[in-house]
């Protein structure tokens with residue numbers, strides 16, 4: 234069935250790193266149209282690095298990264314801008330522009346690419362801030378927001394231009410339970426109402442199982458699992474089990 | 488290239504190779520920044536805000552620098568000129584030194600310390616907070632958005648600040664000249680104006696422009712090349728000030744040499 238769906242993001246034999254440091258080594262991955270895919274893995278394993286490569290912020294040293302079947306690896310910045318305009322990235326800590334208000338942050342891409350009229354932009358900002366439950370925050374500066382609010386503004390900024398693809402970097406990590414719940418609900422809502430293609434990076438297993446249509450696990454530069462949440466629970470690979478339930482694994486080894 | 492790198496690891500040649508790579512990176516950065524500054528679109532409102540921050544913000548410190556420079560220079564000149572019985576030439580002595588050398592050099596060192604450090608700290612914290620990545624992800628060019636307005640502001644404000652610094656230094660010199668050796672005000676200013684020839688004034692202005700360019704490029708580059716971690720901002724700031732200051736002194740030597748050969 235999957236084979237009939239269009240592949241939106243493809244990593245083909247991709248090796249990605251920084252200078253002499255190789256972070257992920259010859260990996261393959263596909264995200265299909267309308268799918269929510271989660272990349273699971275411990276901190277520092279290279280999850281953010283993969284997202285940055287998909288955006289073309291860093292270049293892989295081998296292999297291809299295809300967005301809508303276009304290999305973006307040889308692309309110059311100008312062509313990458315076109316590719317990026319189909320995607321929204323929600324950075325780990327929000328990465329809001331400190332010098333701008335919440336409203337200016339949210340409307341940034343709409344204003345820059347002159348996608349529509351100022352009136353419509355205003356309306357859209359209200360709409361998406363409403364969607365993330367931050368109706369009154371428009372005039373605030375990022376410095377005045379809590380961590381959870383920053384992340385929600387970042388989601389609103391991603392949402393505003395109505396992109397086809399969402400990349401989330403650790404959307405719920407480090408939040409209090411209430412914000413954790415809120416943001417997860419928000420993503421479920423996105424999944425239902427926008428039918429967006431989403432690639433979510435996290436080390437939160439529970440959250441991944443709730444959100445994902447399909448999951449990959451990154452371990453020492455390789456994907457050691459690629460499949461559905463159900464398949465993940467039944468997987469017998471020791472490394473996978475160790476990641477899912479470190480406590481049990483630790484006692485079993487003793 | 489990789490094999491070359493591996494073969495050379497930890498030999499002096501390897502560090503020389505790294506140094507060349509860094510120089511290449513700075514040259515490329517300078518190229519893109521210049522191109523962006525020269526070609527439209529121009530970010531007028533951001534540039535104006537940066538001119539305010541860099542120019543108006545550095546005004547007090549540059550004024551103070553000019554004042555004390557003028558005072559000290561006058562005192563020192565008097566000691567020397569007395570020996571040869573030429574205290575009447577104090578205006579000339581101060582005029583040439585300030586306009587050709589000390590004005591541009593000292594005021595740009597002050598701007599490097601105050602505005603250059605602020606620029607690199609701001610860009611470094613944006614780099615660490617992934618705001619630069621976010622800017623690119625949102626489809627903007629960080630060089631055009633962040634570097635260009637700061638570079639243009641440095642280029643415009645440095646000559647202006649230098650001019651102000653020079654003026655204040657002349658006034659400082661005048662205060663000392665009037666009180667210590669009771670030279671007439673008219674005579675002092677007349678001899679100062681005498682050395683304000685186009686060649687000297689242009690020389691000072693070109694130095695200021697060049698130093699402003701150095702401050703802009705070095706501070707922006709240092710901020711955007713920040714390594715991650717909490718010490719990143721501090722390191723970027725220190726690096727920006729040290730490299731700008733040394734580059735200013737070295738460039739000063741070079742420009743002086745060129746002017747002496749060609750014009751002065």
Ligand SMILES: Nc1ncnc2c1ncn2[C@@H]1O[C@H](COP(=O)(O)OP(=O)(O)O)[C@@H](O)[C@H]1O
Pocket residue numbers: 251254256274275276277278279280281282283715
């Ligand atoms: N800009 C960078 N320069 C050099 N190394 C980096 C950079 N960003 C991340 N790394 C390194 O790459 C590895 C993977 O980092 P990252 O992708 O951020 O991991 P994750 O998102 O899974 O926590 C880490 O070892 C990290 O130290």
Ligand SMILES: [Mg+2]
Pocket residue numbers: 277280281282325402403
């Ligand atoms: Mg990460």
